[in-house]
Amino acid sequence: MTTTYTSTKSSLRWAISDVFTLARRNLIALFRTPTLLVFAMIQPVMFVLLFRYVFGGAIPVPGQSYVNYLIPGILVQTTIFGAVSTAIGLAEDLQRGLIERFKALPMARMAVLGGRTVADLCRNLMILVIISSVGLLVGFRPHGGLLHYLVACVLMLTFAYCLSWGFAFIGLAAPNSEAAQAMTFPLIFPITFASNIFVPVSSMPSWLRVFANNQPVSQTARAVRGLMLGTPIGNSGWVALAWAIGVILILAPLSVSKYRQAA
């Protein structure tokens, strides 16, 4: 009973391996849990259909078709919703005592958060592919070119990834996964709906317009939309990136310290 298993890998390689091991585990859970899969994959498709065919006709957008306005917005909205699953996933792990088990293992300290956020990044990537395909089917015509399309995807994935690190804090602070979901709602709702994602901000009252115009999600959506449609984006791409970096620099340390206290 005193066999020790020694390994030749360096600690950095093991840290990467730990993140990969846990990311894989989270993705397996995603594919084996129908409710998660529906939340992740079906719900955004429903949003596309809802806004394209039900609300869309009533929303005038100057200079372009509504479907071209909508799809980049929905892509941003959906990737940001991915951060909610970061919070829910961590709350569940905590609730089930898995984080306690992980903490007593000689694995890399940051691998639980790393594995969770990387899994949610992969999930977002899959969603981008699905929504983009559905978008093309319902008439979305991005004229910005493939390269710009990919840059737009990288930008929103980066923003969503950074946000995941912030939302990790909520997952670790919540007493259970239901509460985690409820706690993310008051944050996610205003930043996705009081924005230019579904409608141009020009129709909003002026006090709301100031917020909706300048908040980070709108900046990201503006950049993504411009890149995909081949219209000018001004400095919104850089502003979005700055927000993303700011979010991860400020919130990731808070989440990490919360993780250390948790369990």
Next chain:
Amino acid sequence: MSDYAVEATNIVREFNNGKFRALDGVTLRVPRGQVFGLLGPNGSGKTTMVRILSTILKPTEGTAIVNGYDVAKDPEAVRKSIGLAGQFAAVDENLTGFENLRMVGLLNHIDKPVAVQRANELLAQFGLTDAAHRQSKTYSGGMRRRLDLAAALVASPGILFLDEPTTGLDPQSRQDLWTIIETLVEGGTTVLLTTQYLEEADRLCKQLVVLDHGKIIAQGTSAELKQQLGATVLSLNFASTQDAQASLSVIADISKKPANIEGTTIELTVEGGPADAAEALRRLDATPIKLAGLTLREPSLDDVFISLTGHRAEAVTTEPAPETGRSKRKAQA
């Protein structure tokens, strides 16, 4: 290397900025190669102690050395020395049994082929081979516990912490788990086990510590504790509380310990067993008091507590880790 697997000295752990003391100066010496029991009711500090020894929580005061390594200074080396199976089978229910064990192997930094081999070995050893490729959410409670214990053993740790390993299990699963633990110890593993059950401590543990409100209130071998306690509990039932009260003066001196009276029931810890029961009957027969029932039973943890502390080991509601609201979480889990 130290003779002790665990040496904890004056461990204090406070929660809520010092408003609550879960552990209040606990000192433990756990010798290698045996089962050491931490016995106590809910909220006595058992789980907090295990969390400190497995580096999950830091002690507020005191030092803990596990396998020769300080939990505060060298937690990494401690984690490599130990296996932990917590109070609630911490398996990922979306993964199969095999996937769970392989994951824990990889997270223990065991190379992949070895981790796979080890997973299969453990599944066979714990009778889970047939269920290896089923999601663990389909497992029974006993199977989950076995998988959880297997996960704690993936890296073949020399020291195993088991936090209430049989709580909530049916009698057969409990027996199975006891046999597994005994086999491990025969193989040289040191086991620190927490339990609420005297029977379990009695069966498995060579040495015991009894915790109450974060303090050690008794320690020794199971036999020593029993001796201290008296071998059997004589429980007498009366038709009314008046009868119970009245009989007290007649029979109280059969036991050397103070009698415990609750409503219509009197409990005496007795050394003579049936002979003492017969004595009680004889004496009561000579009085007009009507006896409604009489039982002799093995002492429970409650009896140990009444004997040691004068109060019942009733469940103090929270096993506290208030920083995270973890206790609430557990109750729901």
